[in-house]
Amino acid sequence: MQLLDGKLTANKIKKQLKLEVEMLKEKYNRVPHLAIVLVGEVEASHIYVRNKIKACQFVGMDVTLIQKDNTITTQDLKTLIHNLNNDDNIDGIIVQLPLPKHIDEQQIINVINSNKDVDGFGIENKGKLFSGLPCLKSATPYGIIKLLEEYNIDCVGKNAVVVGRSNIVGKPMSIMLLDKHATVTICHSKTKNLQEITKQADILVVAIGRAKFITKDMVKQGAVVIDVGMNRDENGLCGDVDFEDVKEIVGYITPVPGGVGPLTITMLLNNTIEAFKSKFKEA
Numbered sequence: 001m002q003l004l005d006g007k008l009t010a011n012k013i014k015k016q017l018k019l020e021v022e023m024l025k026e027k028y029n030r031v032p033h034l035a036i037v038l039v040g041e042v043e044a045s046h047i048y049v050r051n052k053i054k055a056c057q058f059v060g061m062d063v064t065l066i067q068k069d070n071t072i073t074t075q076d077l078k079t080l081i082h083n084l085n086n087d088d089n090i091d092g093i094i095v096q097l098p099l100p101k102h103i104d105e106q107q108i109i110n111v112i113n114s115n116k117d118v119d120g121f122g123i124e125n126k127g128k129l130f131s132g133l134p135c136l137k138s139a140t141p142y143g144i145i146k147l148l149e150e151y152n153i154d155c156v157g158k159n160a161v162v163v164g165r166s167n168i169v170g171k172p173m174s175i176m177l178l179d180k181h182a183t184v185t186i187c188h189s190k191t192k193n194l195q196e197i198t199k200q201a202d203i204l205v206v207a208i209g210r211a212k213f214i215t216k217d218m219v220k221q222g223a224v225v226i227d228v229g230m231n232r233d234e235n236g237l238c239g240d241v242d243f244e245d246v247k248e249i250v251g252y253i254t255p256v257p258g259g260v261g262p263l264t265i266t267m268l269l270n271n272t273i274e275a276f277k278s279k280f281k282e283a
């Protein structure tokens with residue numbers, strides 16, 4: 001079994017991005033600038049945002065955090081995003097999810113100008129992804145593609161099974177694997193005989209949010225297993241795959257933590273740089 005080291009790969013990409021930011025600064029006399037909108041007091045969101053800010057600072061990008069309390073109205077949040085859309089000094093905008101229950105997340109995300117939608121969650125970028133057009137791609141699946149490339153894992157003609165069909169991971173992941181010429185099956189909570197399907201997977205991506213759900217009886221010998229899950233059990237942070245159970249039979253696997261997570265943030269930085277460059281028609 002070989003570990004797919006997301007941390008190592010992310011650090012390598014971040015060093016390249018740092019150099020790119022330095023070059024852009026020399027050329028344009030300013031650096032890409034990410035605005036992060038954080039609503040409410042969800043502890044995990046504050047941790048994710050702190051890590052995003054640190055990563056921006058590492059590559060030398062500007063980052064502005066805008067914090068609002070969870071009583072903010074949908075209208076006020078929309079106005080805030082409109083202002084960021086119209087601010088020439090801001091190249092990328094993300095709204096940290098989840099938002100408070102009274103706010104419709106997709107409605108808010110769709111307000112972000114598609115050229116600044118560096119999470120790639122808005123319908124315009126998703127539609128472009130689906131249509132095979134250049135776009136800002138959802139950071140988590142994009143990071144997984146980068147990880148597969150880093151380890152020279154060829155997807156052409158492979159059976160790829162994606163478990164989970166969320167808008168931010170499962171669905172865009174399936175399209176990106178399809179673009180890599182894999183034969184893709186998408187599974188979800190209503191899938192019948194899940195184990196029979198996952199056992200056929202040469203590449204198995206699991207994004208369901210169920211601790212240690214995938215066990216060795218569900219995995220093909222030698223498979224490439226990508227564990228997106230971030231769960232907490234009695235022993236701390238763990239993935240959707242039972243790592244200890246499957247590690248002897250898989251070919252490659254991402255650890256949790258240190259697998260997909262670090263790449264998600266890195267691809268967010270990458271997207272912000274892409275958004276900056278496309279403004280200057282450099283992309």
Ligand SMILES: NC(=O)c1ccc[n+]([C@@H]2O[C@H](COP(=O)([O-])OP(=O)(O)OC[C@H]3O[C@@H](n4cnc5c(N)ncnc54)[C@H](OP(=O)(O)O)[C@@H]3O)[C@@H](O)[C@H]2O)c1
Nearest residue numbers: 140164165166169188189207208209228229230260261264
């Ligand atoms: N590492 C990272 O950077 C990163 C980024 C994003 C998410 N995550 C983690 O990835 C996990 C998934 O996140 P998400 O946002 O994609 O989750 P989500 O929106 O909750 O979607 C979960 C998906 O899993 C499916 N599912 C749930 N239980 C299942 C089961 N028993 N069998 C088959 N499918 C099942 C659901 O099916 P239905 O559609 O039928 O309900 C749904 O499509 C979470 O642990 C999250 O924390 C990690």
